[in-house]
Amino acid sequence: MAFDVQEIRKDFPILHREVNGHPLVYLDNAATSQKPQQVIDTLVHYYSHYNANIHRGVHTLSQEATDAYEMGRKKVQSHFNIAHAEEVIFTSGTTHGINLVAQGFTSFLKKGDEIIVSAMEHHSNIVPWQMLCERTGAQLKVIPIDKNGTLVLSEYEKLLSPATQLVFVNHISNALGTINPIAEIIEKAHGVDAAVLIDGAQSCSHVKPDLQALDCDFYVTSAHKMCGPTGVGILYGKKDWLTKLPPYQGGGEMIKEVTFEKTTYADLPHKFEAGTPNIAGGIGFGAALDYLNNIGFDIIAEYESELLQYATDELLKIEGLTIYGTGPEKTSVISFNIEGIHPYDIGTIVDKLGIAVRTGHHCAQPIMDFYNIPGTVRASFAFYNTLEEVDKLVAAVKKAKMMLG
Amino acid sequence: MMETRPIAALQEELIDEFSLFEDWMDKYEHLIELGKSLPLINPEQKTDDKLIKGCQSKVWLQSELEGDKVVFTADSDAIITKGIIAVLIRVFSNQTPESIVNSDTSFIDEIGLKEHLSPTRANGLVSMIKQMKLYAVAYQAQLK
Numbered sequence: 314m315a316f317d318v319q320e321i322r323k324d325f326p327i328l329h330r331e332v333n334g335h336p337l338v339y340l341d342n343a344a345t346s347q348k349p350q351q352v353i354d355t356l357v358h359y360y361s362h363y364n365a366n367i368h369r370g371v372h373t374l375s376q377e378a379t380d381a382y383e384m385g386r387k388k389v390q391s392h393f394n395i396a397h398a399e400e401v402i403f404t405s406g407t408t409h410g411i412n413l414v415a416q417g418f419t420s421f422l423k424k425g426d427e428i429i430v431s432a433m434e435h436h437s438n439i440v441p442w443q444m445l446c447e448r449t450g451a452q453l454k455v456i457p458i459d460k461n462g463t464l465v466l467s468e469y470e471k472l473l474s475p476a477t478q479l480v481f482v483n484h485i486s487n488a489l490g491t492i493n494p495i496a497e498i499i500e501k502a503h504g505v506d507a508a509v510l511i512d513g514a515q516s517c518s519h520v521k522p523d524l525q526a527l528d529c530d531f532y533v534t535s536a537h538k539m540c541g542p543t544g545v546g547i548l549y550g551k552k553d554w555l556t557k558l559p560p561y562q563g564g565g566e567m568i569k570e571v572t573f574e575k576t577t578y579a580d581l582p583h584k585f586e587a588g589t590p591n592i593a594g595g596i597g598f599g600a601a602l603d604y605l606n607n608i609g610f611d612i613i614a615e616y617e618s619e620l621l622q623y624a625t626d627e628l629l630k631i632e633g634l635t636i637y638g639t640g641p642e643k644t645s646v647i648s649f650n651i652e653g654i655h656p657y658d659i660g661t662i663v664d665k666l667g668i669a670v671r672t673g674h675h676c677a678q679p680i681m682d683f684y685n686i687p688g689t690v691r692a693s694f695a696f697y698n699t700l701e702e703v704d705k706l707v708a709a710v711k712k713a714k715m716m717l718g
Numbered sequence: 719m720m721e722t723r724p725i726a727a728l729q730e731e732l733i734d735e736f737s738l739f740e741d742w743m744d745k746y747e748h749l750i751e752l753g754k755s756l757p758l759i760n761p762e763q764k765t766d767d768k769l770i771k772g773c774q775s776k777v778w779l780q781s782e783l784e785g786d787k788v789v790f791t792a793d794s795d796a797i798i799t800k801g802i803i804a805v806l807i808r809v810f811s812n813q814t815p816e817s818i819v820n821s822d823t824s825f826i827d828e829i830g831l832k833e834h835l836s837p838t839r840a841n842g843l844v845s846m847i848k849q850m851k852l853y854a855v856a857y858q859a860q861l862k
Contacts, residue, residue, distance in 0.1 A: 333742075654797075655775060655795055655796035655797060655799075656774075656796075657774045657775045657796040657798065657799065657841060658796050658797050658798045658799075660774075661746075661798050661834075662746065662798075665742050665743075665746070672774060673774045687775070687776070687795055688774070716743070716746065716747060716750060717750060717797055
């Protein structure tokens with residue numbers, strides 16, 4: 314099937330609106346993706362036809378809602394090539410999944426143990442580990458990055474030791490777009506019997522990971538970055554790990570038997586899904602996966618790399634423009650600055666021209682400190698963006714440069 | 719002591735000044751010019767105690783009491799933020815603590831720059847205005 318971006322764009326109602334008198338050019342896809350009509354319709358259909366609480370009612374609506382929600386889980390299982398459906402825990406998003414693991418590891422760690430994270434993590438990825446270290450006396454070690462924004466794997470190898478209990482890295486950096494060699498990172502960690510948690514928040518919209526092949530112990534991501542609704546994501550964990558890990562929150566759904574003396578917990582995945590879950594979210598996530606798989610991830614990756622190449626070439630023609638994150642393996646994210654101009658100023662001017670980019674430190678202050686910059690302008694592209702939109706971005710950045718320089 | 723006009727008159731003057739620009743580009747070009755003309759704070763005076771850290775841009779604010787008037791000096795690393803600062807300084811600097819405390823910033827809406835004072839912008843301006851008022855309150859107490 315030939316990829317026709319104009320046909321694809323018809324699926325996304327929001328792409329047809331105007332911003333500040335200009336057609337919207339949405340280039341903040343690394344923050345969240347837009348939603349196709351198919352996903353919106355699925356949510357509307359759920360709320361208008363079979364909204365009910367799940368896993369507990371005998372009535373028809375509850376049965377239908379339960380089936381649809383569990384179908385969402387099966388779609389996640391199949392998409393990520395996960396061995397068992399109960400290894401898929403629905404969460405409120407990536408951050409929730411990370412905290413669930415970090416909290417669970419409290420009982421596994423002791424003073425002298427070590428946790429390894431990378432220097433290109435999102436804030437939300439650093440804090441839970443710092444808190445875990447404070448609780449347990451474990452130490453946090455950091456894999457450094459080089460000038461291209463690539464992890465220094467030789468340093469990673471030096472950090473690994475029998476004291477290493479957990480390694481945490483993102484698959485793709487949100488601030489730079491660098492793709493990390495996670496297969497290698499996982500294999501090396503397993504060499505010292507450390508568990509590995511991969512943050513797939515930035516990668517899932519670009520690539521389709523095979524979690525069994527990767528052999529990671531835990532994997533987290535959010536639906537909203539992959540055309541799905543906000544407020545839902547998944548934690549994948551190998552069955553052995555999830556069985557060992559204590560429950561995170563107490564509540565309904567997660568218990569088997571409750572007396573005042575003792576509570577026995579429900580089986581996986583319900584042990585980690587206390588309370589009424591985001592039912593519409595789980596169903597909508599499934600619809601989003603169907604939508605993306607219908608297009609095909611190979612086709613998405615090929616088209617996005619064309620966008621990235623074109624945008625990189627055109628932006629670099631602007632005098633004084635520097636791109637951060639220039640490793641050979643990266644996704645369609647371009648973080649840049651123009652010499653002598655603050656990213657906030659560029660972002661403000663291009664917004665006036667209808668272009669949505671992100672400015673600031675992208676919740677990755679350590680990276681900004683590394684480059685000694687206050688932040689960057691970040692344009693992140695999705696498969697529904699066009700080459701003409703790249704031209705509009707370049708023209709807008711030039712105009713901003715003229716006004717601000 | 720410099721002759722100063724009341725805050726309300728200065729606000730009116732700014733609204734008139736900005737109403738001359740028909741499109742946003744001219745307005746922003748003017749704002750950028752105002753930002754560039756703002757007296758600079760010496761780098762050595764940009765100490766952390768004067769720093770208001772926004773997620774997007776940084777703002778430095780210092781204040782002094784000259785006679786019965788508060789004099790503000792401020793700076794930012796982003797030029798558009800600095801332009802807004804210039805507008806705020808023109809209105810609120812060289813005023814009595816009491817008139818600063820009793821003033822508001824709705825004239826910014828009328829100029830059409832409201833979005834920059836939104837907390838979600840995280841550019842430090844909202845905190846800067848709050849800080850200006852806090853200084854004014856402190857000086858008010860000092861003068862009593």
